[in-house]
Amino acid sequence: MVEFKDVSVTYSSGVDALNKINLKINDGDFAFVVGSNGAGKSTLIKLILKEIDATEGTVIANGYNLKKIRRSKISKLRRTIGVVFQDFRLIPTMTVYENIAFVLRVIDAPKKYIKTRVPYVLELVGLSDKMKAYPEQLSGGEQQRVALARALVNDPKLIIADEPTGNIDPELSYDIVELLKCINECGTTILMVTHEHNLVRYFGGRVINLDGGKIVFDEEVGGNNENK
Amino acid sequence: MRISSIGYLVKQGTTSVWKNRMMSFASFCILLVSLMLVGFSVLVGINISSIVSGIEDKNEIVVILHDDISQEQTDNLFVQIKELSNVSNVEFYSKEEAWKSIVEDMTEEEKSFMQYAENDNPLPDTYRVKVSDLELMDITTSQLKTFGGVESVQSPTEFASALVSIRNIVALVSSTVVFALVVVCLVIISNTTRASVHARRKEINIMKYVGATNTFIRVPFFIEGMLIGIISAVGALILTRFAYNELYTVLNDQLKLMNIIGTKSLYAFDSIALPVTVCYLAAGTLIGALGTTISTGKYLKV
Numbered sequence: 001m002v003e004f005k006d007v008s009v010t011y012s013s014g015v016d017a018l019n020k021i022n023l024k025i026n027d028g029d030f031a032f033v034v035g036s037n038g039a040g041k042s043t044l045i046k047l048i049l050k051e052i053d054a055t056e057g058t059v060i061a062n063g064y065n066l067k068k069i070r071r072s073k074i075s076k077l078r079r080t081i082g083v084v085f086q087d088f089r090l091i092p093t094m095t096v097y098e099n100i101a102f103v104l105r106v107i108d109a110p111k112k113y114i115k116t117r118v119p120y121v122l123e124l125v126g127l128s129d130k131m132k133a134y135p136e137q138l139s140g141g142e143q144q145r146v147a148l149a150r151a152l153v154n155d156p157k158l159i160i161a162d163e164p165t166g167n168i169d170p171e172l173s174y175d176i177v178e179l180l181k182c183i184n185e186c187g188t189t190i191l192m193v194t195h196e197h198n199l200v201r202y203f204g205g206r207v208i209n210l211d212g213g214k215i216v217f218d219e220e221v222g223g224n225n226e227n228k
Numbered sequence: 229m230r231i232s233s234i235g236y237l238v239k240q241g242t243t244s245v246w247k248n249r250m251m252s253f254a255s256f257c258i259l260l261v262s263l264m265l266v267g268f269s270v271l272v273g274i275n276i277s278s279i280v281s282g283i284e285d286k287n288e289i290v291v292i293l294h295d296d297i298s299q300e301q302t303d304n305l306f307v308q309i310k311e312l313s314n315v316s317n318v319e320f321y322s323k324e325e326a327w328k329s330i331v332e333d334m335t336e337e338e339k340s341f342m343q344y345a346e347n348d349n350p351l352p353d354t355y356r357v358k359v360s361d362l363e364l365m366d367i368t369t370s371q372l373k374t375f376g377g378v379e380s381v382q383s384p385t386e387f388a389s390a391l392v393s394i395r396n397i398v399a400l401v402s403s404t405v406v407f408a409l410v411v412v413c414l415v416i417i418s419n420t421t422r423a424s425v426h427a428r429r430k431e432i433n434i435m436k437y438v439g440a441t442n443t444f445i446r447v448p449f450f451i452e453g454m455l456i457g458i459i460s461a462v463g464a465l466i467l468t469r470f471a472y473n474e475l476y477t478v479l480n481d482q483l484k485l486m487n488i489i490g491t492k493s494l495y496a497f498d499s500i501a502l503p504v505t506v507c508y509l510a511a512g513t514l515i516g517a518l519g520t521t522i523s524t525g526k527y528l529k530v
């Protein structure tokens with residue numbers, strides 16, 4: 001669960017990125033966050049990950065009050081969240097398998113678990129046959145699916161995707177969202193930032209519209225799966 | 229933390245040394261030379277101290293007593309001298325002993341001549357006084373002059389002050405060298421680990437997002453820094469031992485010939501090998517760890 005109470009963010013440059021945001025995303029929700037460039041979407045995500053602090057107000061994420069959280073607990077918070085970025089952020093010198101195994105290793109997971117868990121998530125995203133490939137040998141869509149597998153591997157409660165379809169072919173974008181929907185059906189909360197209205201219209205669901213650091217729209221919207 | 233994780237971190241640190249081998253090698257060379265210079269200047273310093281204190285031991289003040297004072301006065305004087313704070317040792321040297329030692333150095337001919345004079349020994353009784361701090365020898369000398377029954381005081385104050393300044397200069401030079409080179413080492417090590425932090429910034433970024441702890445992010449860089457430090461220390465130790473032994477052989481013979489030192493004034497390397505090894509390794513490890521902290525501190529905050 002993620003909750004924002006009267007949250008404002010002012011960057012040191014003086015830009016007011018978010019202005020009195022009130023928002024609640026329940027466990028098991030799937031929500032799109034939309035809005036034009038500079039609306040404050042990424043800032044919202046950075047708050048949840050405790051990359052930045054709210055200038056005012058309170059953010060609660062997966063049971064942690066981020067205003068009061070101790071430094072040593074930040075890594076615990078992040079282990080409950082999976083992140084996917086527009087630019088994939090795969091490590092080019094590692095194979096697909098290593099890219100995913102790496103994150104389990106750095107959170108001190110047992111070796112045996114890593115050996116069974118990594119092939120499992122790769123199967124979920126349909127890339128079992130690319131285990132030994134390097135990122136540059138994959139298409140954009142495939143790379144993003146590796147990134148998604150990486151976000152999934154630690155079995156997070158919440159997955160945050162910041163414009164995950166921004167760098168891939170439009171047709172393949174649908175596959176990514178399809179995959180996120182599928183993961184959501186198994187109980188994982190999904191927060192997906194996008195400015196592709198086609199995707200939102202196609203899939204429907206909860207849509208949160210940010211504009212100039214304010215929420216201007218937050219409602220359920222019906223999907224239209226036929227007009228792809 | 230799991231054993232397998234510790235293995236993983238050590239491996240990360242070790243491979244980092246190899247992946248950055250150009251930087252690693254450059255820092256190895258500079259560290260090697262620096263550690264060697266530091267070690268050498270300290271070693272030279274302690275040897276000079278040892279020589280100086282060897283000479284100091286021979287540095288006595290001679291207190292010449294009045295010819296006509298009584299046994300009681302002589303004994304009182306002994307107590308008075310002994311109670312001076314800077315005095316470490318007092319020995320009575322009677323005029324008979326002095327006479328004997330003079331006569332011993334003479335030829336047979338001179339001796340036979342001198343034996344007539346024995347009952348009319350012109351030499352005075354003396355106290356031989358050793359001081360604990362050469363720098364205060366001046367003061368001690370003037371204090372001795374004020375005591376009753378003292379005829380005069382001979383003290384090698386000029387020689388003493390020369391020794392003191394040698395010792396101080398050596399201490400100053402070697403601590404300056406040590407300080408300067410430690411700074412150089414820290415800068416070098418921190419640049420090397422900074423380069424490897426930079427090379428692995430993508431991994432670090434991901435590590436932060438998935439919730440790796442500070443330890444997990446930092447330890448490999450620490451290991452990298454310390455490893456370079458330790459390898460350099462071992463190299464420096466080997467070179468130091470070699471150079472030291474060469475110098476020791478030459479100097480020890482020279483100095484003995486010049487009669488400046490006794491047989492034990494210079495330290496043989498093997499007699500101080502253990503503390504030197506410990507110091508080198510500790511210095512290497514410490515510089516490695518500290519240099520890494522400087523370079524990676526702000527980059528790696530989770």
Ligand SMILES: Nc1ncnc2c1ncn2[C@@H]1O[C@H](COP(=O)(O)OP(=O)(O)O)[C@@H](O)[C@H]1O
Nearest residue numbers: 011013015017036037038039040041042043044
């Ligand atoms: N680190 C930063 N320092 C200063 N201003 C920033 C920073 N990051 C974002 N901003 C500004 O805050 C506003 C919101 O940015 P962002 O949340 O990235 O928007 P979005 O992701 O919706 O495009 C923008 O005006 C942007 O220029």
Ligand SMILES: [Mg+2]
Nearest residue numbers: 041042043162
């Ligand atoms: Mg953005």
